[in-house]
Amino acid sequence: MTDPTVAAWTRENERYTDARAEQAWAADEITWGIWNVPESELHALPDLAGKEIVELGCGTAYFGAWLKKAGAARVVGVDPTPAQLETARRCEKHFGLGLEFVEAFGEDVPLPDASFDLAVSEYGASIWADPYRWIPEAARLLRPGGELVFLRNSTLVILCSPDEDVAAVETLQRPQFGMHRFSWPDQGVEYHLPHGEWIRLLRANGFEILDLIEIQAPAAAATHEHYGYVTADWGRKWPAEEIWRARLHRPSS
Numbered sequence: 001m002t003d004p005t006v007a008a009w010t011r012e013n014e015r016y017t018d019a020r021a022e023q024a025w026a027a028d029e030i031t032w033g034i035w036n037v038p039e040s041e042l043h044a045l046p047d048l049a050g051k052e053i054v055e056l057g058c059g060t061a062y063f064g065a066w067l068k069k070a071g072a073a074r075v076v077g078v079d080p081t082p083a084q085l086e087t088a089r090r091c092e093k094h095f096g097l098g099l100e101f102v103e104a105f106g107e108d109v110p111l112p113d114a115s116f117d118l119a120v121s122e123y124g125a126s127i128w129a130d131p132y133r134w135i136p137e138a139a140r141l142l143r144p145g146g147e148l149v150f151l152r153n154s155t156l157v158i159l160c161s162p163d164e165d166v167a168a169v170e171t172l173q174r175p176q177f178g179m180h181r182f183s184w185p186d187q188g189v190e191y192h193l194p195h196g197e198w199i200r201l202l203r204a205n206g207f208e209i210l211d212l213i214e215i216q217a218p219a220a221a222a223t224h225e226h227y228g229y230v231t232a233d234w235g236r237k238w239p240a241e242e243i244w245r246a247r248l249h250r251p252s253s
């Protein structure tokens with residue numbers, strides 16, 4: 001039986017991501033999230049020059065393409081959805097950036113221990129994989145001192161979401177205590193944790209937390225044409241998206 005999230009991303013590839021992939025790969029600037037806030041404003045990433053990077057949940061791999069263009073030595077994209085990887089491989093053939101791809105879930109990655117300087121997830125494993133399984137995988141894949149940077153929906157926007165694909169409202173719609181696995185009829189299974197759980201989970205896996213960047217929709221931002229779970233007006237008042245940055249401890253000598 002096909003995994004429900006892989007089935008959902010196969011549909012999403014057909015109705016949205018495949019047609020937009022080349023244009024996304026062609027962009028020269030790294031931007032974050034549905035409001036396209038530039039990395040040059042947020043400073044969420046470490047220096048990329050010469051870095052070996054794994055992206056967990058690479059999708060069509062536009063984000064990995066931006067990292068490679070920004071100077072990374074190696075970018076390996078990991079994703080469990082064959083249709084998404086097919087689009088990524090087509091774009092790689094077209095742009096020739098040298099990205100590598102592996103078909104796997106973020107919870108169980110067939111790559112060696114301590115083989116990357118940076119693990120990223122831009123709405124990949126960061127919401128679609130179980131954090132209690134993919135955070136240990138990210139720690140395993142990183143070299144000591146390596147960094148983990150991931151973008152997810154904010155906990156607040158999930159608490160204010162009445163239902164799948166319904167824009168967040170201004171009152172709490174669900175309990176925070178106990179939040180973890182969300183199974184939506186159309187979009188498969190997502191995972192969202194409260195902040196205290198994220199902090200404990202990252203620390204338990206050897207990470208020191210460097211930053212938590214709550215993204216505000218810019219004054220000129222419009223509600224996204226496709227991702228209707230939040231309006232731009234909501235996103236100007238509260239963070240709908242957040243970036244976590246953490247560093248794996250070096251063993252003390």
Ligand SMILES: C[S@@+](CC[C@H](N)C(=O)[O-])C[C@H]1O[C@@H](n2cnc3c(N)ncnc32)[C@H](O)[C@@H]1O
Nearest residue numbers: 057058059060061062063081106122124128129
């Ligand atoms: C929004 S897309 C990622 C976009 C990506 N940053 C890009 O540059 O195209 C989300 C991806 O997460 C993948 N995904 C779903 N379940 C996953 C899991 N358990 N582990 C890792 N990735 C997963 C989906 O197949 C999908 O391609």
